[in-house]
Amino acid sequence: MAVMTNPLILKLERRDRLSDDEKKTLDNAFTRVRIVESDEDILREGDRPTESSLLLDGFAARYKIVSNGRRQISALHLPGDFIDLHSFLLKTMDHGVLALTTCRIATVPHATLERITDEFPHLTRMLWLNTLIDGAIHREWLTAMGRLSATAHMAHLICELYLRLSAVGRVESDTMQLPVTQAELGDTLGLSTVHVNRVLQELRKEELIRFQGDTLTILDWERLQEVGEFTSTYLSLRKEDR
Amino acid sequence: MAVMTNPLILKLERRDRLSDDEKKTLDNAFTRVRIVESDEDILREGDRPTESSLLLDGFAARYKIVSNGRRQISALHLPGDFIDLHSFLLKTMDHGVLALTTCRIATVPHATLERITDEFPHLTRMLWLNTLIDGAIHREWLTAMGRLSATAHMAHLICELYLRLSAVGRVESDTMQLPVTQAELGDTLGLSTVHVNRVLQELRKEELIRFQGDTLTILDWERLQEVGEFTSTYLSLRKEDR
């Protein structure tokens, strides 16, 4: 794989410099690329993977199912996201991962990750950081879910996805592709599909977004952030020594 | 500090063996112990700490405040928990941390953590694991908040705290000290104080728990788990090579 095309490197370099050696190591770590079709499971709860998966292209979601068949999505993953780097140390998957679109995935054996932790301390910290950002996003979602209105929560999610997608070069003139159904948005926000629909209509009526098909355009970034009480600190989009 | 009294070591050894060398290193890493009184902030949002804090005794909560003054607690911390190990790499606190009781806290300089990552790969992985478990708990809370009823969510939280407290030796004959007000429980579960009260009454009426003052007793562990749809996988309470 050519160094420059790996979106993980793009993502990490937003947070700290990587040496050429580190980039090469990281890039060579991925041994296998596979395709998972839309609506298929990439991983299932209870799995004990021996490799971790990096999303190169497509959208994926971490989810859990509760007793009455209801589903909660606990993370949305975009190109450049490790969807189960945590399985390297957690060993057993405590949730499933679903391909929301056709996904192109590169995998790195846990044995290779172990070798990286033995030999590349700074690169290890960058991978650790990657999982810490996941955690920061979880906390932000928890706050939005517990204490924001449905509309604010939706606005918040859109702001986050907008910044995360632009960090990996997937936003053009305030527009992003968001191939996610309203039912999936509901499972993400903890809302019913019907209510998601009403909330989206409100954001459209307020002229904050346009959202037709899979194409979402931000019409008023300032006000969208206000409505969603969004500040981007938790995404750690600053370059620092780590 | 004597090795055997550090509750972090107790906690990590539940998940994997630590060598004597690692235990010594970890124990020596903590340079300072301080006391924070109940209701005081241990850390504030926006802080850029140069050391990380380990809770030796007491209860603490990570929280965020949203615009209308409402508060969401995104984590409850018990003895043995690192309350901001993530600040080592995240640098800026994206949330505050509040002492719910008088807290005894040991601190480790980030420079020391960096040295550990340079020299002790396995110990580094164990610290990383520690933050991954925080993340797993966040995901579980997200699911409970989004898709469980208020009563089930409360039951779930009680199950979790029960297991986490017993993992650090703070449970005796099904009874634990839970010095948390109903308002704080509300901020944790995303509920109003009034509703927390009603939910607790229901769990008492069903004879699942006794909860007077700070003392909570599990009366029917089996049924409490069922009501809360609780399974403990996400807490990684198994010893494995990591």
Added chain:
DNA sequence: CGGATCATTGAGACGATTCAAATACGGTGG
């Protein structure tokens, strides 16, 4: 062009909130 999936709408029900007041509890000073 037909079938399936997804988005939209309306109406009624329900869970949780708000506001307000009463009661219980724990710690402190006299």
Added chain:
DNA sequence: CCACCGTATTTGAATCGTCTCAATGATCCG
């Protein structure tokens, strides 16, 4: 040791946000 004060818990009633159920309309793909 008890009276008192502040904090925490409990109760009731009205309201509100979101859900459920059910049906319709739009869109996409083969």
